[in-house]
Amino acid sequence: MSTVNEVAIFAKGLTRKFGDVTAVNDLDLMVEKQTIYGFLGPNGSGKTTAIRLFTGLLKPTSGSINVLGLTLPNQANKLRMQIGYMTQKFSLYDDLTVKENLQFIGKIYGLSAKEQKSRIEELLSIYQLNSLSTQLSGSMSGGQKQRLALAAAVIHKPKLLFLDEPTSSVDPENRREFWEQLFDLCDQGTTILVSTHYMDEAERCHRLAILENGIKRADGSPQELMNKMSSHVVEIASNNLRQLKKQLISLPEVTSVAQLGAHLRVLVDKNIADPVQFLSQLKLIPKNDQITIVRPSLEDVFVTCTGNNLLNGGG
Amino acid sequence: MKSLQRVQAIILKELLQLKRDKMTFGMVIMIPFIQLLLFAYAINTNIRDIPVGLVDHSQSALSRILKQTVVATGIVKFTHQYSSVKAAQAAIDKAEVRAVLIIPRDVSQRLVRHPTVGFGLPPSSDQENSRPVAQWLVDGSDTVIAASIKSLRNMPLVELLDKPANRNTPTFEVTLLYNPEQRSVVNIVPGLVGVILTMTMIMFTSAAIVREQERGNMEMLITTPLAPIELMIGKIIPYIFIGALQVIIILGIGHLLFNVPINGGLTQLTLATFLFICASLVLGLVISTIAKNQLQSMQMTIFILLPSILLSGFMFPYEGMPIEAQYISEVLPATHFIRLIRGVVLRDVAVVEMTFDMVWLITFTLIGLIVAAMRFKKTLD
Numbered sequence: 001m002s003t004v005n006e007v008a009i010f011a012k013g014l015t016r017k018f019g020d021v022t023a024v025n026d027l028d029l030m031v032e033k034q035t036i037y038g039f040l041g042p043n044g045s046g047k048t049t050a051i052r053l054f055t056g057l058l059k060p061t062s063g064s065i066n067v068l069g070l071t072l073p074n075q076a077n078k079l080r081m082q083i084g085y086m087t088q089k090f091s092l093y094d095d096l097t098v099k100e101n102l103q104f105i106g107k108i109y110g111l112s113a114k115e116q117k118s119r120i121e122e123l124l125s126i127y128q129l130n131s132l133s134t135q136l137s138g139s140m141s142g143g144q145k146q147r148l149a150l151a152a153a154v155i156h157k158p159k160l161l162f163l164d165e166p167t168s169s170v171d172p173e174n175r176r177e178f179w180e181q182l183f184d185l186c187d188q189g190t191t192i193l194v195s196t197h198y199m200d201e202a203e204r205c206h207r208l209a210i211l212e213n214g215i216k217r218a219d220g221s222p223q224e225l226m227n228k229m230s231s232h233v234v235e236i237a238s239n240n241l242r243q244l245k246k247q248l249i250s251l252p253e254v255t256s257v258a259q260l261g262a263h264l265r266v267l268v269d270k271n272i273a274d275p276v277q278f279l280s281q282l283k284l285i286p287k288n289d290q291i292t293i294v295r296p297s298l299e300d301v302f303v304t305c306t307g308n309n310l311l312n313g314g315g
Numbered sequence: 316m317k318s319l320q321r322v323q324a325i326i327l328k329e330l331l332q333l334k335r336d337k338m339t340f341g342m343v344i345m346i347p348f349i350q351l352l353l354f355a356y357a358i359n360t361n362i363r364d365i366p367v368g369l370v371d372h373s374q375s376a377l378s379r380i381l382k383q384t385v386v387a388t389g390i391v392k393f394t395h396q397y398s399s400v401k402a403a404q405a406a407i408d409k410a411e412v413r414a415v416l417i418i419p420r421d422v423s424q425r426l427v428r429h430p431t432v433g434f435g436l437p438p439s440s441d442q443e444n445s446r447p448v449a450q451w452l453v454d455g456s457d458t459v460i461a462a463s464i465k466s467l468r469n470m471p472l473v474e475l476l477d478k479p480a481n482r483n484t485p486t487f488e489v490t491l492l493y494n495p496e497q498r499s500v501v502n503i504v505p506g507l508v509g510v511i512l513t514m515t516m517i518m519f520t521s522a523a524i525v526r527e528q529e530r531g532n533m534e535m536l537i538t539t540p541l542a543p544i545e546l547m548i549g550k551i552i553p554y555i556f557i558g559a560l561q562v563i564i565i566l567g568i569g570h571l572l573f574n575v576p577i578n579g580g581l582t583q584l585t586l587a588t589f590l591f592i593c594a595s596l597v598l599g600l601v602i603s604t605i606a607k608n609q610l611q612s613m614q615m616t617i618f619i620l621l622p623s624i625l626l627s628g629f630m631f632p633y634e635g636m637p638i639e640a641q642y643i644s645e646v647l648p649a650t651h652f653i654r655l656i657r658g659v660v661l662r663d664v665a666v667v668e669m670t671f672d673m674v675w676l677i678t679f680t681l682i683g684l685i686v687a688a689m690r691f692k693k694t695l696d
Contacts, residue, residue, distance in 0.1 A: 055538055080540040091535035095335045096328065107324035108539045110317040136335075152535075 007066075008033045008160055008191040009054055014063035016049055016214075023049040025214040027063070031193060031207075036186050038205030039195035040302065046214035047195035048088065051162050054193065055085055068160055081109065084158035088165045090145045094138030098129050098148055101137055102155060109156040123151040127181070143174035150178070154185065161185065163194040167201065179204055199298045210305055217305040226296045231255050231267040231304045232275040233296045238264070238289040247284050256303045265294075267304055321541050325549025329523070333553065339519070343557050347511050347564045354507055355500045355573050362463045368395040368412040370403045373422040381418060381426075381449065388470065390463050400452075407454050414453040414464050422448060429472060448472065493661045501576070504569035505660040506629040508562055508588070509653040512595055513623045514616070516558050520599030521612035523550055529608050543691045551596045558592040559585075566660070579659035586666045587659050590676040591652035597683030598648065604690035623649035651675045 009031040016024040024046045031037045039047045052058040054067055056076025065072040070079050092101045102123065106116040124130045127147040132140065137148060146166060153161060163182075167175045179201070186192055194205065202208050202222065209219040218225055238244060241264055245257045248266060255267040268275040276291045285291065333340055371378050385391060395412055397403040403415040419425065425448045451468075455461040494501045524547075527533045536546065562584075569575040577584075598619065606612035624630060626640055627649040636644060644650045651672035658664035666673050 057537060077540075080538070083538070085535070085538035087531065087534045089531045089534075091531045091533075093328065093332065093532060094530070095332050100328075100331060104324050104328050105539070107327075108321050108536075108541050110320060110540070 006033045007031065008068060009037075009193065010066040011054070012064050014050075014053060014065060015061045016053055016058060017061045023214050024053065024060075027214075027216055029209065029216070029219075031191060033191050034186060034189055035206040036182060036192045036194060036204070038202045038208035039193070039211055040197065040199075040202040040208050040298075041195070041211035042197060042306075044213075045211040047211055048164055049214070050211070051085075051164050051193065051195060055079070055083060055162055081156065082159045084153035084156070084161045086149050086153040086161070086163045086166055088168065090137075090149055090169075092137055092145075092149060092152055095136060097134050097136055098124075098140075099133040101148065102152060105152045105155050111156065119155060123155060127151045142169040143171065143178075146170050146174065146178060147181075150181065154190070159190065161190050161192045163192065165195055165197070167196070167198065175201070199302065203298050210302055212306040218301065222298055225301045226298065229296050229301050229304055230270050231296075231300070232270060232272070233294050233300050234266045234268055234275050234279060234291060235260075235294050236264040236266060236279070236285060236289065236291050237262060238285055244284060248279075251282075253278065258303070265300075267300060317540075318542070318545055321545050322549040322552075325541075325546060326552050329550060329553045333557075343515065343519075343561065344564065346515055347507075347561045348568065350511055351504070351507060351565055351568055354503050355569070362460060363389050364392045365390060365413050365460055365463060366394040366411075367391045367464075368397050368403050368406055368415040369393050370397045370400055370415060370417045372420045373418050375423060377423050377426065378418045381422065382416070384472070385416065385467065385470070388467065390467060403452060407452065410454070413457075413460055414451055417450045417452060419449060425449075426472065498573075500569070500573045501661065502657070503629075504565065504573060504575045505656045506627075506653045507569075508565050508656055509591065509627060509649045510620075510624055510629055511561060511565060512558055512588075512591060512652070513649045514620050515561060516554060516592055516595035517599040517602065517619055518613065518616045519554055519557070520551065520596050521602035521606060521616060522609050523554075524600065524603035525606050525609050525612045544688065547600060547687065547691070551600070554596055555589070555592050558595075559588065562588050575660070577660050578663040580663075583659045583664075583666050584656075587652065587655040590666075590673065590680070591648060591655070593680045594648040594652075594676045594683070597680050597687060600687040601683050601690070604687055619647075623647050626650070627653050629653055645675075648676055648679050 007030055009029060011027055011029040014024055014027040014029070015022065027046075027050065029050075039050065041047050049058065053060055053065060054072070056067075056072045056079050059073045067079055068082055070076075072079070093104070096104065099120065102120045103116060106120065111119060124133055127150060129144070129147060129151065132144060137145065140148070146169070150163075150166070153163075167178060170178065182192055182194070194201075196202055205222065207219065207221050208225070210217045210225075220228070236244070241259055241262075245259060245264060248254050248257045248264070253269045253272055255269060257267075258265045266275075266279070268278065272278045276293060279285065279291050280287075369382060371382075382393065386393065391414070393416075395406060397406060397415065400415075400417055403412075403417070406412050407415060425446050428446075429448055451464055453461055453464050491497065527536070566575070566577060566584075570577055599616075602612055602615045602619075606615055622643060626636065626644040627647055628644070629649070633641065633644055633650070655666060655669055655672050655676075658669055659666065
């Protein structure tokens, strides 16, 4: 889809330590322009630190970063005008109105009075903030705040947009709309890097990387990741699921067992050729109960490549 | 140009926030107003009408006249009468009265022989002659009250006997400059400018920046092209005007309500105030780079404020402090400012003439700025 000079972010051997803690460990990453790239990982997996390294806010302990053709951290100042950053927590001013916040950010980015006026008009209508323009930001709902934060992050039309867990305080309806807006931005040429711990969100990204303890466990498009997964996904419909789960989890061939309502979702190592036969010969499951191979989800990918599932179990 | 626009954006935002923050805005006006009234009315070293008791063993016309003469000084007022010295002492224990005047039975003999009364000087060997007329029993724990009553010790008694004043020539001629009526408010009001500016300027700036960190705004600001120095300048400028507003309130009310003279020119006043506001704001900046939240910044402000009240010469004369306290006093910007503003307001001295204090404030500001800028960079990483 692209050539080498179409790369927005390139990092090699990127490591950042805080004292004894290694927040990002030997990360190699390539993000192509005009794509939405996801960072999927639990809290504390190094997503925010990685984003801060790419924005030039933090200096790497070792490794090299190139963002939009600029070498970081040396050229971090030049990068400022070309990137937008939406923080995890709402970080605009609660005691300013929507319009005042946008005017403030516009001035900070050096927009002229005329540019500012037309740009703010435009943003207010794109992000449906027109009716709220004189309302104090602090009194708005999570979804409204998030739209405002996105509007502020793109006021200077950045080439690269960083979103740090943008939808953690937003309901599903607003989350859908938000992603529509992200795809619009992407379509207009913006590269977006978004961190999340929601599977459904990660699944919308063009490509994603799964992070854990600062280490990249896997990367690729969601489809690729599901295809090359190292486990079979098997669903078992049976009685006495809690008991069965305990028995299955003790098997070395079983990576993870999670209960989903009346089913058990079992991840079986790919070395087993026929997982259905493997499970039924164990004689733990009554004969008439259903054992079926199902299509893997991103959550299965996530569970397979993170954590020490052999010991902990999934659900 | 862009840099100027960014500083302007911060200033505008700061003013908008201040406008919405009714509490802080109220404090800007009310702190100087209330403090001024409190200090000007409550702190008074010229004490009047101390409640005292009387034990009159003499019960004569003379003793009553003596009592009247004492009342006429205005220092005390007799609220209680006791029959015995024992009862009087119990009353002092109970804090019913602060002191008791005991008039002895032989008050008339004592009075007649008293040297100040003017029946000529008796031979000094005569012990009878040097006996005081009466006795004061005083609760001496409060030194100011004790001193006021002690000042009655050499009260002239001539009026008592309707005799012409026996005028004696003082050893020294004392001319009181700048505050001839000895009104303490004249000294307090200019000093109060220093105390209130210390309090509000340090508190507002340190809190204003820490708040930005606490609420997470800083995380957004540091990804923008805004430079730390632009942020600092933009934050400081609105408070320079607030400081100026407070000075106008304090000196204005001081002048109108308490008749405090403002002898110095406006230029000198502005210069002195500007130097001090800068020093205080920079101190606030330094605090903001150390404090992790608004509570800590408040605590640190109090840590600076207390010595600024006690050691700056505002309440107690610098000359009376032990040498160690004087060292601390010299470090505080408030000390130098209080000297400057008293100089300007009361004595019409030019700021430049008080070179040391001026240079110290400038030095303090510069060093503070460097420290703040250095520490501020660290907090980004």
